[in-house]
Amino acid sequence: MTDFGHRFDPALAEVHPSVRAALVEAAGTSPELADQALTAVSPHLQALFGTRQLVLTLPAPFRLLREMALHGTIRQRAMVLVSGPDGEELARTCEALGRDVIRAAVAPGRTLDPGQLSRFLAPPVVDTVVLAHVESGTGIRAPLAELAAVVRTRPDLLLFVDARHSLGAEALASDAWGLDFVCGASEGPLGLMPGHSFALLSPRWLERARADALRGVGLDLVAHHDALARGQQLLPSPPPLTMALVRQLTRIVAEEGLERRGARYRDFRARLEQWAVRCGWVRLVAPAERAAAAVTVLEFDAGPEVSGLRDRLHASGWLVGAGLTGSQLTIGHMGDHEPAHLEALLAAIAGLLTPP
Numbered sequence: 001m002t003d004f005g006h007r008f009d010p011a012l013a014e015v016h017p018s019v020r021a022a023l024v025e026a027a028g029t030s031p032e033l034a035d036q037a038l039t040a041v042s043p044h045l046q047a048l049f050g051t052r053q054l055v056l057t058l059p060a061p062f063r064l065l066r067e068m069a070l071h072g073t074i075r076q077r078a079m080v081l082v083s084g085p086d087g088e089e090l091a092r093t094c095e096a097l098g099r100d101v102i103r104a105a106v107a108p109g110r111t112l113d114p115g116q117l118s119r120f121l122a123p124p125v126v127d128t129v130v131l132a133h134v135e136s137g138t139g140i141r142a143p144l145a146e147l148a149a150v151v152r153t154r155p156d157l158l159l160f161v162d163a164r165h166s167l168g169a170e171a172l173a174s175d176a177w178g179l180d181f182v183c184g185a186s187e188g189p190l191g192l193m194p195g196h197s198f199a200l201l202s203p204r205w206l207e208r209a210r211a212d213a214l215r216g217v218g219l220d221l222v223a224h225h226d227a228l229a230r231g232q233q234l235l236p237s238p239p240p241l242t243m244a245l246v247r248q249l250t251r252i253v254a255e256e257g258l259e260r261r262g263a264r265y266r267d268f269r270a271r272l273e274q275w276a277v278r279c280g281w282v283r284l285v286a287p288a289e290r291a292a293a294a295v296t297v298l299e300f301d302a303g304p305e306v307s308g309l310r311d312r313l314h315a316s317g318w319l320v321g322a323g324l325t326g327s328q329l330t331i332g333h334m335g336d337h338e339p340a341h342l343e344a345l346l347a348a349i350a351g352l353l354t355p356p
Contacts, residue, residue, distance in 0.1 A: 005341030007319045010136050010165060010295045010332030013191045019248045023193070026243035034239035037246045039231070044253035048190075049182060049200045050173040054228050056199040056221065057245070059237040062164055062185035065197035067093055068219045069181055070130070072209045073160050074099045078128040079120060081112050081147075084137035084324070090130050090162060102126060108324060109138050109285050114146045121154065128158045134165035136332075137324050139286040139297040141170065148177040158205060164188045167198065168252065169265055169294035169334055180205040189294040191335025192248050195241045201225050251336075265293040268333045268342055272296050275346050281353070285328070294334035300327045300353070312352050318345055 007014035026034070038057065045055040058065055070078075070093060077100035080091040087105075094101045104120040106112055112120075117129075129151050134141050144161065151159045158180040163172065167184030168191065174182050182200040186192035201209075201221065209215065209222050217223070227234045237245075252261060269291055276282050276298075285297040300306045306327050313320055321330030329349075333342055 005337060005344070006317050008331050008333060008337070008342075008345055009319045009321045010188075010330055010334065011321060012187050012194070013189065013332070013335040014337070015193050015244075016191060016248070016251070016336040018251070019192065019244050022247035023240045023244040026240040029239040029243055031236050031239055034237070034242040034246075035233060038237075038242050041246050041249045041253075044249040045198065047253050047258065048168060048172065048249075049198075050171070050177075051175045051200050053175070053200055053202065054225060056201065056224055056228060057237070058197050058199070058224065059195060059235055059241065060197050061194070062183070062187075062197045063093075065199060065221075066162060066183050067097070068221055069183055069199060070094055070099075070160065071097050071219065072212065072215060072221055073158055073181055073205065074128045074130075075208070076100060077102065077126045078130050078160075079104050079126045081117075081129070081131040081142065082106070083111050083140060083142075084108050084135040086132040086135050086137060086162065086165070090132060094130065109140065111135070111140045111142045111290055112147065113143065114150045117147055117150045121150070121157075127156065128160055130160045130162075132162040132165070133170065134163075134292040134295055136165045136292075136295050136321070136330065137297070139284070139292045139295045139330070140290050141166070141286070141292040143290070144179075145173070145177045148179055152178045158208060165292065165295055169261075170292070171258070171262060174200050174202075178202075186245065189334035190248060190252070192245060193241070196237065196245055262293070264338075265333070267339060268337070269293070269296070271339060271342055272298075272331070272333075272346075279350065294332060296331045296333065297323055298329045298331065298349075299323070299325075300329070306353070309349070309352060313348060316348055316352070318348055320345070 078094050079102045082103045082105045091101050151157050161182045164185040169189035180202045184198045186196035187194040281301040283299050
């Protein structure tokens with residue numbers, strides 16, 4: 001195993017060497033050629049989103065694009081599904097935009113089910129439902145198709161989906177499920193360096209946004225969408241970043257294929273479950289039926305050995321995420337990790353802990 005395969009922090013994916021090479025090789029590439037290359041692989045982005053609609057690619061931080069989108073989505077009041085820090089961050093962002101927020105809160109380690117959502121949608125009236133597809137604080141995946149079906153029973157509602165921890169790992173069927181706005185980040189399960197954000201804008205979303213006379217100029221996603229429909233980019237991306245994106249989209253969709261990629265992520269989950277059973281002193285926070293494909297939170301039995309485990313792993317060359325408590329670690333097995341990389345990490349964890 002090479003140096004690649006040691007970063008398992010869900011906040012920032014590890015980039016495959018061939019993608020880094022594409023970044024270097026693109027030095028001197030003209031913006032026109034880079035844009036043409038990106039246009040050629042636009043069907044790959046559509047496949048990842050599960051849509052026939054245009055998918056925006058913006059050279060902007062994810063939180064900036066998400067805030068732009070929330071501003072254009074929520075008219076007055078939103079219901080935000082909160083089951084951990086990602087949901088709470090969404091709620092606070094909506095409030096910072098001056099919108100009324102109703103939190104549909106469930107305990108960490110759980111997710112809202114369709115029946116609960118139906119009850120929450122009783123008065124007071126909301127115009128938007130906002131949720132994180134994957135809650136990285138717990139490794140829980142929301143039942144997106146089922147929740148979307150509840151939202152679609154209300155023609156006045158829009159559904160906003162933060163997919164930064166699922167795009168590139170979870171199967172999305174945005175058109176079939178009736179998702180109105182879906183946004184994702186390059187540095188998540190897509191396995192890219194930061195620098196790009198992506199968004200799907202449904203016809204319903206565009207209709208609402210066009211009715212807003214105060215969309216701004218540079219922050220107007222409708223303008224970005226209309227420019228893309230004309231084959232233009234209002235915010236050109238640096239050619240090296242674009243070519244790295246083109247390379248990775250090709251690797252994911254055309255070379256590995258979405259079915260094989262999904263099978264690889266399911267294999268990760270199976271290995272983690274088997275390892276936890278063998279150890280006996282660790283459990284996976286998310287139940288199997290709601291487990292995220294690319295993020296797993298481990299809960300260790302109480303004991304002095306657990307304290308500082310993340311720092312000791314870092315000192316040994318492994319990067320993992322923190323948990324919501326001192327007895328948890330978050331594993332971001334995303335991007336291009338292989339089973340051998342995960343097995344090596346689990347061996348390193350076991351080697352640093354003495355079973356209680």
